[in-house]
Amino acid sequence: MTDSELLQRTRELATRYLESLPERPVGPAVDLEGLRAALGGQLSEEGESPTAVIETLASAVEPGLVATAGPRYFGFVIGGSLPAALAADWLTSAWDQNAGLYAISPAAAVVEEVAAQWLIELFGLPSSTSVGFTTGATMANFTCLAAARDAVLRREGWDVEQDGLVGAPPIHVVVGAEAHVTIFVSLQMLGLGRARVHKVEADGQGRMRPDALQEVLSALPEGPTIVCAQAGNVNTGGFDPLEEIVRIAHERGAWLHVDGAFGLWATASPRLRELTAGIDLADSWTTDAHKWLNVPYDSGLAFVRDPAPHHDAMTLGAAYYVETAGAERDPYNWVPESSRRARGFAVYAALRSLGRAGAADMIDRCCGLARRFADSLREEPGVEILNDVVLNQVLVRFTPLGSDPTEVAAGDAQTRAVVAAVQRDGTCWLGGTTWHGRAAMRISVSGWNTTEADVDRSAEAIVRCAHEVQRVPA
Numbered sequence: 001m002t003d004s005e006l007l008q009r010t011r012e013l014a015t016r017y018l019e020s021l022p023e024r025p026v027g028p029a030v031d032l033e034g035l036r037a038a039l040g041g042q043l044s045e046e047g048e049s050p051t052a053v054i055e056t057l058a059s060a061v062e063p064g065l066v067a068t069a070g071p072r073y074f075g076f077v078i079g080g081s082l083p084a085a086l087a088a089d090w091l092t093s094a095w096d097q098n099a100g101l102y103a104i105s106p107a108a109a110v111v112e113e114v115a116a117q118w119l120i121e122l123f124g125l126p127s128s129t130s131v132g133f134t135t136g137a138t139m140a141n142f143t144c145l146a147a148a149r150d151a152v153l154r155r156e157g158w159d160v161e162q163d164g165l166v167g168a169p170p171i172h173v174v175v176g177a178e179a180h181v182t183i184f185v186s187l188q189m190l191g192l193g194r195a196r197v198h199k200v201e202a203d204g205q206g207r208m209r210p211d212a213l214q215e216v217l218s219a220l221p222e223g224p225t226i227v228c229a230q231a232g233n234v235n236t237g238g239f240d241p242l243e244e245i246v247r248i249a250h251e252r253g254a255w256l257h258v259d260g261a262f263g264l265w266a267t268a269s270p271r272l273r274e275l276t277a278g279i280d281l282a283d284s285w286t287t288d289a290h291k292w293l294n295v296p297y298d299s300g301l302a303f304v305r306d307p308a309p310h311h312d313a314m315t316l317g318a319a320y321y322v323e324t325a326g327a328e329r330d331p332y333n334w335v336p337e338s339s340r341r342a343r344g345f346a347v348y349a350a351l352r353s354l355g356r357a358g359a360a361d362m363i364d365r366c367c368g369l370a371r372r373f374a375d376s377l378r379e380e381p382g383v384e385i386l387n388d389v390v391l392n393q394v395l396v397r398f399t400p401l402g403s404d405p406t407e408v409a410a411g412d413a414q415t416r417a418v419v420a421a422v423q424r425d426g427t428c429w430l431g432g433t434t435w436h437g438r439a440a441m442r443i444s445v446s447g448w449n450t451t452e453a454d455v456d457r458s459a460e461a462i463v464r465c466a467h468e469v470q471r472v473p474a
């Protein structure tokens, strides 16, 4: 096969997979041992032809693939790939651009610049905002908190990039009780410590309580302070009340960071925007494009109101930010990496194919489908919806029929058994979580291609599994 024939064949394999998505079982069809047996062995001495490699790879991984890009994957907060984004991602591989520097790929640099501007406008962020295209929200949180660390210490006359943290004024870090684990890992990597943080109590929907934030901040001695809030709780979808939180944090002179890995997308929808009131007043924001924008992995976004600390915390070049109007934008100034994939192409393509109305519509549609899921499940005996369905997340709890719903252990066992049965069934895939001490099934609707029929079919499968589990003695 010529190189071009190999790519034609690869296109066939990819298309066949994509066409199988609506009907293939959503979960994997092979276990760990099976995959190791199919893929392992010694590295050959002589190598193999590219055709043989691709054929073997495609058939060996096939049963271990999870249809996360399909319409009935509701685990974690995942999302699929919009057609334009997937196609742009194929081209990104073919073009093989290094997006580190304008000089290495002017096209990649300018596409990021344009996509960044579109995102700032879509989210209603301040026009000064600088943007970094990261691997995901974890590195976006890291980037934003590095900027925060720079800014709060510089105000104390300390240059953390040059002098490090040894001997620096201590930074108070305040986070919501339900902050995402990646906030803690970012703090760990930044030398701020994951256990030194002050936690602020959350309410029944996992939202930071402003009165509790006020109390925590009042009890802290003066000094540089970073507050981490959240837009979109991974269990409930709830939003910290940002208007009040921003005010309280800024009264103290603290930096306010908002982790909006999926929740920031609510700002793109006029119908949901009130959930995010006050968000534009924060100092930095994280989101993912690979979640709710439905672009292929990997694709996160870091936004910082003041470009100076963002630049100074990340740059490989000159230490201090100087505004150079009209000059080219070097992507390496805004992310922890130098050489990297030109992930801006897929973001650009996704935004351009949706437009503002299409983006709002995709977000609204997912939220409407989450409500539809909740409404159809809540009708069933022995089923309880634990959260206010304000966004795309639904928490479901199952209790054995005829048992006392306040009996936690029986409900936990029933809920876990239903989750396992649904995963085996394969009609859809969703995971389990623990919500305020009780086991729950977590449904997240984030795929561009999920329809009402997919939700109805999945809800039926869940109810069927719950009945089957009911007949199994505990």
Ligand SMILES: *Cc1c(COP(=O)(O)O)cnc(C)c1O
Pocket: 077, 135, 136, 137, 138, 139, 180, 182, 232, 233, 234, 259, 260, 261, 262, 288, 300
């Ligand atoms: C998913 C998520 C993250 C981490 O994002 P990655 O893209 O997996 O790095 C951080 N915060 C929240 C709220 C999330 O939902």
